[in-house]
Amino acid sequence: MFERSNPAWMVATICLVSVAFAGVLQDPKWDWRDQSNNLMLHAKRVSSELVSPDQIDLTLRGLDGDPVVGVSKLEGIRFSASTAKCTVTGVAGKDGKASLTRAELTGGVQFTRQQTAPDFKLQKMGGDRLTYTAKGETATAVVTGNVSLIETNEKGEVTLKATGSKADTQLNRKTTKGAESLLLRTAVVTGPVAVTAKQGSANGAASSNTYIVSCGKMVLDRTRKPARLTLTQNVKITIRYGDGGKNGLETLAKVAVFRLNDKGEVVGVDMESGE
Amino acid sequence: MTILALSLAIALAQTPQDNAFEIGANGEWIARRWSKISFDLGIFGRTFDLEGAPVNLEGKPYGMIMEGNVIRGALQPTSEGSYTLQRLRQIGRAKIDFSLQRSFDYMRSLAGEEGKKIPERSEKQMNLDLRAPEIILATTIAEGTIDFPTGGTLKSNQETPGQFEYVVRGPDQKQIKQIVQGRTITKLDLAFKKAKFFFDPAILTSPSTEAKLPIRKGSAEGDVTFDYEQVDQPNTAGLPPKKRRLNGRADRVDLDFTTLPRTITFTGNIKVDVDTDFSKSTTTTKEVVIYLDSEMKLIRFTMNSNK
Numbered sequence A: 001m002f003e004r005s006n007p008a009w010m011v012a013t014i015c016l017v018s019v020a021f022a023g024v025l026q027d028p029k030w031d032w033r034d035q036s037n038n039l040m041l042h043a044k045r046v047s048s049e050l051v052s053p054d055q056i057d058l059t060l061r062g063l064d065g066d067p068v069v070g071v072s073k074l075e076g077i078r079f080s081a082s083t084a085k086c087t088v089t090g091v092a093g094k095d096g097k098a099s100l101t102r103a104e105l106t107g108g109v110q111f112t113r114q115q116t117a118p119d120f121k122l123q124k125m126g127g128d129r130l131t132y133t134a135k136g137e138t139a140t141a142v143v144t145g146n147v148s149l150i151e152t153n154e155k156g157e158v159t160l161k162a163t164g165s166k167a168d169t170q171l172n173r174k175t176t177k178g179a180e181s182l183l184l185r186t187a188v189v190t191g192p193v194a195v196t197a198k199q200g201s202a203n204g205a206a207s208s209n210t211y212i213v214s215c216g217k218m219v220l221d222r223t224r225k226p227a228r229l230t231l232t233q234n235v236k237i238t239i240r241y242g243d244g245g246k247n248g249l250e251t252l253a254k255v256a257v258f259r260l261n262d263k264g265e266v267v268g269v270d271m272e273s274g275e
Numbered sequence B: 001m002t003i004l005a006l007s008l009a010i011a012l013a014q015t016p017q018d019n020a021f022e023i024g025a026n027g028e029w030i031a032r033r034w035s036k037i038s039f040d041l042g043i044f045g046r047t048f049d050l051e052g053a054p055v056n057l058e059g060k061p062y063g064m065i066m067e068g069n070v071i072r073g074a075l076q077p078t079s080e081g082s083y084t085l086q087r088l089r090q091i092g093r094a095k096i097d098f099s100l101q102r103s104f105d106y107m108r109s110l111a112g113e114e115g116k117k118i119p120e121r122s123e124k125q126m127n128l129d130l131r132a133p134e135i136i137l138a139t140t141i142a143e144g145t146i147d148f149p150t151g152g153t154l155k156s157n158q159e160t161p162g163q164f165e166y167v168v169r170g171p172d173q174k175q176i177k178q179i180v181q182g183r184t185i186t187k188l189d190l191a192f193k194k195a196k197f198f199f200d201p202a203i204l205t206s207p208s209t210e211a212k213l214p215i216r217k218g219s220a221e222g223d224v225t226f227d228y229e230q231v232d233q234p235n236t237a238g239l240p241p242k243k244r245r246l247n248g249r250a251d252r253v254d255l256d257f258t259t260l261p262r263t264i265t266f267t268g269n270i271k272v273d274v275d276t277d278f279s280k281s282t283t284t285t286k287e288v289v290i291y292l293d294s295e296m297k298l299i300r301f302t303m304n305s306n307k
Helices: A007-020 B002-013 B100-113
Strands: A030-033 A039-043 A045-052 A055-061 A068-072 A077-081 A083-089 A099-114 A122-135 A138-152 A158-172 A184-198 A210-221 A227-240 A251-260 A266-272 B029-041 B046-059 B064-077 B083-099 B125-139 B144-148 B152-169 B175-192 B194-199 B215-234 B242-256 B262-275 B280-292 B298-304
Touching: A030 A045, A039 A055, A039 A083, A068 A083, A068 A099, A077 A083, A077 A122, A099 A138, A122 A158, A138 A184, A158 A210, A184 A227, A210 A251, B046 B083, B064 B100, B083 B100, B100 B125, B152 B194, B152 B215, B175 B194, B215 B262, B242 B280
Parallel strands: none
Antiparallel strands: A030 A039, A039 A068, A045 A055, A055 A083, A068 A077, A077 A099, A083 A099, A099 A122, A122 A138, A138 A158, A158 A184, A184 A210, A210 A227, A227 A251, A251 A266, A266 B029, B029 B046, B046 B064, B064 B083, B083 B125, B125 B144, B125 B152, B144 B194, B152 B175, B175 B215, B194 B215, B215 B242, B242 B262, B262 B280, B280 B298
């Protein structure tokens, strides 16, 4: 932690920390947090470089069973991976809040955003490799290898789950209500892609029906109203009725567009058969 | 074994070309042979817009299959968690086909799946086939309407068990009256330029085992052609079926099935051919009224040339 009232001391400390961690340390535990306890990083081994008084580049490594962990309270973000290359900026800011500007995560990557009650939602991204770049109110994340994207509603029910081999995503960094409270602003997942999407319901009544989709490409776009989930390339759709209930008939489509509400549930379907 | 055979039949009936998409709460409404689908979960139910050449929409619990190049409609949720048809507009090669047997087969398959008692197969059958360039259907709690703004056809077909009296020769060659078991098949075909029929909305809210024509009343006009036929088909071999048929044309027809006897009233420039066991004629007249019982069997008919 750095003293906000003494910038010179703060910079000096950063330098010391930087020097101390210039090589790979054998310290079994390394924790770092910014002055406001917003950004926290945990690793087994670390090397760092003070790029400027306001920016630190860190190379972090974990060990089996003890991965690199990063937490940004402000954005509700938590990640874990075997290794991480992180760029942290805002270290010398007056508010003491540092932010994760860029991260290259590899090995069993889990990237989650969790909101607190009463509007609890948990969103997860996973893959072999994830490159995160923050830019203003949004961020981009490119995930490759065994990609999974999961969004849940306030009840903890999975509203959207997509798996594939690559995902290009744009993320909401603000945690406001409505559609922006969901992590994914846009996502392009290529695959083969498997998607499950929870069906919303008429009259606000609970629906436990789920669309199960396999296709070659999925595009999520929450920049439009209503949000759209576009599925293309050998689209196969089946409805599962109820929790663990029976599956309906399989439907083939050239293109299927699911319209989503602010909870991320399917409230409309447009399809073309291509025949 | 019966359930297995039924499941196999359903599976075989579902060809890949059908490309079914389920839009009901539990798969009870299915679109087939579609090229485009748009389907919304709204505040008051589900709306859909289907296209095909033609597209096919089945309401399984109600034994109802609809077709059209375009089918637009709305499904309304019920307290049981299923959906009933609230409104429907079919444009281009429009067709509605009700089948009591189809509804019954669905109920039997559902009962089998849910481990409930499988209902006995009904001895009665009822089919209603409506075709037109355009059909508009709307329902309220009390009443349903089917409009044919640009003409169309109605074909109904009912089959019920019955007893018939035959005069046959006994072993001593004397004529005796014999009551034999059999089936009565009644058909009513109408073609018209414009029509509006009122029907019992229960046909869309609760699956029925009654072979009751859902139409309550209605009228059709504009070069109406009609063909009513009743065939009493005895089960006993060697006995000929009894046929009663009235067919012809009129300017207008009014159906009233709300009271018994049911009436079908033809008016204006009527030409009617009568072929029954008690009368044969070809007549031009001004009014013909056919009186039917609840199973659409002919009770009597009247002709009036003075109106």
